[in-house]
Amino acid sequence: MRKLPQPVPWLAAGEDFPPVETAWSHEDPAPGLLAAGGALDVLTLTQAYARGIFPWFSLGQPVLWWSPDPRMVLRTQAFKLHRSLRKTLTRFLGDPSCTLRFDSAFERVIHACAGKPRTGQPGTWIVPEMVQAYIALHQAGHAHSVETWKNGELVGGLYCVNLGRMVFGESMFAHQTDASKIALAALVAFCRAAGVEMIDCQQNTRHLASLGAAEISRAEFVRHVEKKASQTAPAWHFEPVYWNQILTARTTAPP
Structure with a gap:
């Protein structure tokens, strides 16, 4: 039986990102997915990019944060x-x-x-x-x-x-x-x-x-x-x- 991926952390506005090493791997449904939620303000975005993280989501989804490996x-x-x-x-x-x-x-x-x-x-x-x-x-x-x-x-x-x-x-x-x-x-x-x-x-x-x-x-x-x-x-x-x-x-x- 396939192992379920670890839950994706839900971030409150202003909450710090988890380590990028905890992002979903290639064995998981969405490789590189790191977290969901949080805010899209200037401070959060600059902090994300400075750590190798970026937002990517579709209409109707929450904000999703990614850090794929490889890049x-x-x-x-x-x-x-x-x-x-x-x-x-x-x-x-x-x-x-x-x-x-x-x-x-x-x-x-x-x-x-x-x-x-x-x-x-x-x-x-x-x-x-x-x-x-x-x-x-x-x-x-x-x-x-x-x-x-x-x-x-x-x-x-x-x-x-x-x-x-x-x-x-x-x-x-x-x-x-x-x-x-x-x-x-x-x-x-x-x-x-x-x-x-x-x-x-x-x-x-x-x-x-x-x-x-x-x-x-x-x-x-x-x-x-x-x-x-x-x-x-x-x-x-x-x-x-x-x-x-x-x-x-x-x-x-x-x-």
Whole structure:
């Protein structure tokens, strides 16, 4: 008879998280599930991210907190700039109708990510409660958007969380082909220029793996976060010279 998993702790608002090592394992129904309940205020969210924990739940569920093992991360020096994306970036940079912006439309970006159709999923985990929580996190200076614009229209982008010299990727959207990839390439270029070595990707996907992301153990991830999250955060702005951080690197993957 299969052993039942340990009960998931229910957190009161302001209550501390349990150790990440107590999260459900691969033998349990929801690997990485750590706790439920608690609050989605700025203090709780920053404390969670600083310990390698993030919220993820669907409409009608309580707040669920996760710390999976292994963890999918993109080491910024391992980013694979495919030849096709290099050509796309070259066209983008040479087109005066195209611009890249940071934090000019955070709320529009997160709403676009929430409305993005997801294959095999009836809805989104970016529920209204999450949207409001991350808008507050943005207003507190801990969440940022990277935006791709064309002819004055927002055509793609992503949003992420930043603590010190650690960046945690959240979600992307694209209304035009490769618009979200351009935003990700810009984030990588910025991170390289700012001395950010790792972008958290949370879960393993084929798309992220194709861009250079790979799994590491939770223990290694938490050690890295603990070291980097307490450092001084970079100023979030993008300079054209940052593109050199990836465009001058050797192509590391086939088209």
